[in-house]
Amino acid sequence: MTATAAGVGRFPGMARRRISRAQGEAALAAWRAGEADRPTTVRAVRYLLEELVERAPGHSVEVRVPPAGVVQVIEGPRHTRGTPPGVVETSMETWLRLGTGALTWDAAVAAGEVSASGLRADLSDLLPLVG
Numbered sequence: 001m002t003a004t005a006a007g008v009g010r011f012p013g014m015a016r017r018r019i020s021r022a023q024g025e026a027a028l029a030a031w032r033a034g035e036a037d038r039p040t041t042v043r044a045v046r047y048l049l050e051e052l053v054e055r056a057p058g059h060s061v062e063v064r065v066p067p068a069g070v071v072q073v074i075e076g077p078r079h080t081r082g083t084p085p086g087v088v089e090t091s092m093e094t095w096l097r098l099g100t101g102a103l104t105w106d107a108a109v110a111a112g113e114v115s116a117s118g119l120r121a122d123l124s125d126l127l128p129l130v131g
Helices: 021-032 038-055 092-100 105-110
Strands: 061-065 069-073 086-090 114-117
Touching: 021 038, 021 092, 038 061, 038 069, 038 092, 086 092, 092 105, 105 114
Parallel strands: 061 086
Antiparallel strands: 061 069, 086 114
């Protein structure tokens, strides 16, 4: 499944979920148990990206979790071409740890596990996304 097919990527600010809560929670449970294969890990990452879009709709910050997906979030100036005003980029593993509360935003930034630029690129008030 491509990022676009998952509801993230070229169509940020998704109108509807592509991954059901049941599928997303099952993927997260498998990841937490250390039993997630690559497709399951990607599903868990995309599920958390969808959670972020629900929590902080907008277009001023682009959150990139290669190769799983990318979304635009947080109200503010709309990004249409070129480099967006705010960019957050991290690995799939770090995104899962951030989204589940296993890692704090400040610790991830301090350790260089997250690259964040722009005025609105601090996601600390939005994380964790699930308990």
